[in-house]
Amino acid sequence: MSMLGVVASLPAYERPLRERLKDRIPAVLLTLLIALIVIPPLLVLIRTSLRDVDDTYYTVANYAGLFADPRLYASAWNSVVFAALATLLSLVNGGLVAWLVERTNVPLKPLAYLSAIISLGTPYLIYVSAWLYILGRAGPVNSLYRTLVDPLGTLFNVYSITGMVLIEGFLWSPLVFLLMSATFRRSNADMEEAARIAGASVTSTVLRISLRLAMPAVVGLGLFVFIRNLEAFDVPVLIGTPSKISLLTTDIYQSMTRVPPQMGHASAFSIVLMLVVAVLLHFYGRIARQAERFASITGKGYRPRAFDLGKGRWVGAALIIFNALLVLVFPILAILYNSLTPFARPLNWTGLSNLTLEHYRNVFQHAYYLDLAFNTVLVAATSATIAIGLTAIGAWMSVRQWRGSGMIEQLTSIPLVFPGIVLGVAMIEMSLRFPLPVYGTLWVISFAFVVRYLPYGMRYSHAGVIQIHRDLEDAAGISGATRLTVLRRVLTPLISPSLIAGWLFIFLIGAKELSIAVLLAGQNSKTISVAMFDQFINGAGGEVSAMGAVWTALMTIFTSALYVAMRKRSDFATGT
Amino acid sequence: METPSYLSVQGLSKIYFGTTGGVQAANFELPEGSFFTLLGPSGCGKTTTLRCIAGLETPTRGIIRLGDRDFFNSATGANIPLNLRNIGMVFQSYAIWPHLTVFENVAFPLRVGREKYSSADIARMVGLALDSVDLAGLGKRSATQLSGGQQQRVALARAIVRKPSLLLLDEPLSNLDALLRDDMRAELKSLQGRLGVTTVYVTHDQAEALEMSDMIAVMRGGNIVQLGAPRDIYHDPVDGFVASFMGSSNIFPGTAEAAARAGAICAVQLVNGPRVLARARVDMAAGQSVVISVRPEDVTLVERHQTQDSQNALNGIVRSSGFLGPICNYHVEVGQLSIQARINSRTSFDKGAEIAAIFAADKALALPGDASPAS
Secondary structure: OOHHHHHHOOOOOOOOHHHHHHHHHHHHHHHHHHHHHHHHHHHHHHHHHOEOOOOOOEOOHHHHHHHHOHHHHHHHHHHHHHHHHHHHHHHHHHHHHHHHHHHEOOOOHHHHHHHHHHHHOOOHHHHHHHHHHHHOOOOHHHHHHHHHOOOOOOOOOOOOHHHHHHHHHHHHHHHHHHHHHHHHHHOOHHHHHHHHHOOOOHHHHHHHHHHHHHHHHHHHHHHHHHHHHHHOOHHHHHHHOOOOOOOHHHHHHHHHHOOOOOHHHHHHHHHHHHHHHHHHHHHHHHHHHHHHHHOOOOOOOOOOOOEOOOOHHHHHHHHHHHHHHHHHHHHHHHHHHHHHOOOOOOOOHHHHOOOOOHHHHHHHHOHHHHHHHHHHHHHHHHHHHHHHHHHHHHHHHHHOOOOOOOOHHHHHHHHHHOOHHHHHHHHHHHHHHOOOOOOOOHHHHHHHHHHHHHHHHHHHHHHHHHOOOHHHHHHHHHOOOOHHHHHHHHHHHHHHHHHHHHHHHHHHHHHHOOHHHHHHOOOOOOOHHHHHHHHHHOOOHHHHHHHHHHHHHHHHHHHHHHHHHHOOOOOOHHHO | OOOOEEEEEEEEEEEOOOOOOEEEEEEEEEEOOOEEEEEOOOOOOHHHHHHHHHOOOOOOEEEEEEOOEEEEEOOOOEEOOHHHOOEEEEOOOOOOOOOOEHHHHHHHHHHHOOOOOOHHHHHHHHHHHHHHOOOOOOOOOEHHHOOHHHHHHHHHHHHHOOOOOEEEEEOOOOOOOHHHHHHHHHHHHHHHHHHOOOEEEEEOOHHHHHHHOOEEEEEEOOEEEEEEOHHHHHHOOOOHHHHHHOOOOEEEEEEEOOOEOOOOEEEEEEOOOOEEEEEEOOOEOOOOEEEEEEOHHHOEEEEHHHOOOOOEEEEEEEEEEEEOOOEEEEEEEEOOEEEEEEEEOOOOOOOOOEEEEEEOHHHOEEEEOOOOOOO
16 A cells, blocks of 8 residues: 555654643642642751841751650650550440441340441540549549449549540541541451351351451551551640649650740650651551552442351340440430530539539620631532542542643642641741731631542542543543633532532541641631630630530531531541 | 545554553445444444544544545544544443433433534424434433333433434444344334435444445454445455354364365365365465355255265264254364254254265355354
């Protein structure tokens, strides 16, 4: 054929420079924007940690001082013990309930979900103060002990590392429950049934097959919870500080709140904590990938067959009830009781016969509280909207492999290494240097929340985009739609369930976030959790409880919405 | 060329680095209104070719021209973005948007394109498109409530609603069940005829390609190995691959005994088998390796004493038989070869029967080279 001559001489196509630029610009712009959000906190921390007190020259004195101080090692030891034991407690408690609910015929399953979900929206501080009351000197546990056993003794001192572990363990149980039940729900019942048919008893099936299959997921989750517990701030500051038990996060907080604040010391401390977290996260990533391979997902409409526990189901039910009492009923009752008594006092007949709505009246009458609620909702909603908006577009670009989008996913995962308190320190330093007077405003808090929640937003957005068949977008392009039209009229409506769920999730955790907000809040930019923290420190326990009860009710409504939106999605919990 | 070319694809290649997929070189010219099929096994490059024409992939080099418009030309650097090509396309997955109604799915190209339409125009055009695929009155349905066959019709209506200059169909029938597929084949072909739209169809199903196409390109390993009308490709395959892909199951390697001109009868010694007479498809030299292709329906089985007039009579033993209703499928062992024969089921042979397989010399094609079967 004569045409072959022409054909052979055709040059390879080279996209014109203008088009190549036009192709890259959107993704590059977004990459730069995300980099501008997540990189500066890191740089500022590193720089401050290497400056002397007066910010005149570079030095490693901050690190030297940090490592020379024996208190560092004491705090580190306390942090590790606290995090490890609390993780173990929540894993055993939450994991067991999750297995019962997902894989057996235990009764009362809805109760387990209900308790987990209500507790998701409850500020940690409310939980902690409830448990402090229950287990405290004047609380029902110890007064029962005094009545029955020893009128002068104390059964349990909550202001101890044991108390901290118990309370942190209870705090995390609901989330562990949700995460583990997602894992159990996805596991393949065929493998268990195959073991049963091969002659294994229920017990040996669970031990040899179910547990082995779930092991990578359990270890991964354990590491994840351990990291979060290491970064925990609420329990350490509320219980550890009054009882003179120092942990890494509270040490950082104290060096920031001292007068004058020791920025260099806190920054060096933060960098060290961040490195530890980064190393742990690296291992977590590897285990999580391993777990992915073990997760045996089968076709749709599939429901694993439940184990028949026989009479044992009532033991299981008792466990679910006990768990519900622990994570839901006792704390709520304690909050309600404290919010209705005029001053903190033991739970007895005098107390019960003398209740008042005074605290609620205070909460509802003061414009101050309305401002707080408004601030909180504003900050949480703004940061959720920005984080989800950025990550939705980022996930779209990186899943569809736009030119120039290679860095987007890595960049959005950087903030995972910032413990909340560390991010707070970085933000203070940044806002002090910023040319505009932003220090102590809601802007800074919102910005910090955006940084912190970008990784969470990415998980939801990414999961959403990846489910959308590419053809659905291509078909729109062929139909004549520009990329912007594809985004607006096809992709966004299709992934909106994921986006809404992600938005609600970020909104909820933002609304109860304490560790960042407590460092950044100015006089007029407090959020609910900061105000509750202040009131708690000032000893106004009644008002804290009333405020907490109202807020928990509000957030429970939001959480229920989240749960309904996510009901069919198994990645609900993995979004944390 | 007898008819002016409408869609012209020249020297198209799309190389994916580090993989064996993609297109090496595709050339074809289609007159306006023709139904053209890219046929081949998976991974042969047919879908990549289609996606290059659509603008979903950017070719490495080549020219794609529709009418007098260069969609793509690596010599001039022309590359029209997909949304400005005015193409209709039906995807294998249908790609029906689940958040839109049937009406809105079909109206989408009218709403988002460069040309603006009034809502009355949109209603009228969508109505016409839905009518032509027999979905009149279903516009208000949500797209997710439709059956697979109906979704397919919606995808088709969406592809034709704008009166596209080119219609691309990517294995549109492969997700339908067998009965529905046969109906849709005929319907699709008649719709294409009514609209007169030039159509490029991708499939791995040779029966589909034969029934619907004006012209077929058989692809393999990123190249078009044969381009022609369905009859030519079926009866006159260029090599063993095309022959076997078009349903010939008796493909045997051998050596030409003497030189022969194209079209002449020549003798071929089969590897590990007997000597047969066959028609040379191209000029052949003595000693050249060839493959012989005989369609199973061209092979007849007879008792061994009835072979007097046959040009090719191979003595063998019936190894298995499969009753398919009107016909019966036999596997006959001839030495070390296994020959397939498809004969009228009123005649029957037992397993183990000693018979002869006969076929005329001009029904056996001697093709050059390559004997590897189609995957």
